[in-house]
Amino acid sequence: MEDCAKISQGKRKDLLFHVIHKVPCGDSPYVRAKHVQLVDKDPEAAIVWFWKAINAGDRVDSALKDMAVVMKQQDRAEEAIEAIKSFRNRCSKHAQESLDNVLIDLYKKCGRLEEQIELLKRKLRMIYQGEAFNGKATKTARSHGKKFQVTVQQETSRVLGNLGWVYTQQANYVAAEVVYRKAQMIDPDANKACNLSLCLIRQGRFNEAQSILEDVRHGRLPGSDDPKSINRANELLVELELQQLTTPPHPSCISLDGLDLHIDGHIPFRARRLPIFEEISQFLDQMAC
Incomplete structure (x- = not known):
């Protein structure tokens, strides 16, 4: 009986170890890779074991993704990109x-803007074709160890926001504005509002930018209570005032009439389409897919 108790206690300790360190049980190449990564804190050795797991066909989905993340942390992002392309x-x-x-994060790390645009557009196509979330209306996401549900509308707005930011980095402020406006129509928030106002400032459209920033400052948008958003809005207002002293206002603006959204809560999920490419291409040839 005493031996059984010791064995049972040993199993409990082993299980507790795996729970604490978030290491899967077993002795396969993938398990060894996670142990080396999370317990031994040896990323280079972990990459070797992840390679062994991929070659052995051991949890390839997780092994490839985890290896790419570790490579990014080791400033081997270009190598991680090639690994995903070769083994996905x-x-x-x-x-x-x-x-x-993961690829989008790696492209960001490497400053590869065109690849980011191509991949973000592909994600939007999947939403348009009803293929996002593996055909479901929501998906479970994780952030800082917490799980939460994300809707198709929220994901669409998030991807559009990312696309707008890439266009902003390219100084293509007209394209960025159109994308940000579309994102705000679907799921508005203070962060994207600040990004939109930046595009307007860069185009010399100060009154429009100021109106949006005032909405953030006065809490009229979701996320306006975030100190980061408030600080950014204040910083942009200062930049706006400085630009006004040296730059004449831009008289024109882009009309979004005809940008018809087909996403609402009253139609079946499979019919929820976002014809983003066809619609935006009416305004900007460079955004046509």
């Missing part, structure tokens, strides 16, 4: 969306 065909269909998200 070994991964399940279910894993492709998360691999795209």
Whole structure:
């Protein structure tokens, strides 16, 4: 009986160890890779074991994604990009969306703007075609260890916001404005509002920019209570005032009449389409897919 108690206690300690360190049980190449990564804190050795897991067909979905993340942390982002491109065909269909998200982060790390645009547009196409979230209306996401539900509308707005930011980095403020406005129509928030106002400031459209920033300052948008958003709005207002002293206002603006959204809560999910490419291409040839 005493031996059984010791064995049972040992199993409990082993289980507790795996829970604390978030290491899966077993002795496969993937398990060893996670142990080396999370317990031994040896990222280079972990990458070697992740490679072994991929080659052995051991949890390839997780192994490829985890290896790419570790490579990014080790400033090996370019190598991680090539690894995903070369081995994602070994991964399940279910894993492709998360691999795209990792790729976008890697492209950001490398400053590869055109690749980011191409991939973000592809994600929007999937939403338009009803293929996002593996055909479901929501998906479970994780942030800082907490799980939460994300709707198609929220994901669409998020991806559009990311696309707008890439255009902003390219100084293509007209394209960025159109994308940000579309994102705000779907799921508005203070952060995207600040980004939109920046595009307007860069175009010399100061009155429009000021109106949006005042909405943030006076709490009229979701997320306006975030100190970061308030500080950014104040900083942009200062920049706006300085620009007004040296730059004449821009008289024209882009009309969004005809940008018809087909996303609402009153139609079946499979019919919720976002014809973003066809609509935006009416305004900007450079955004046509």
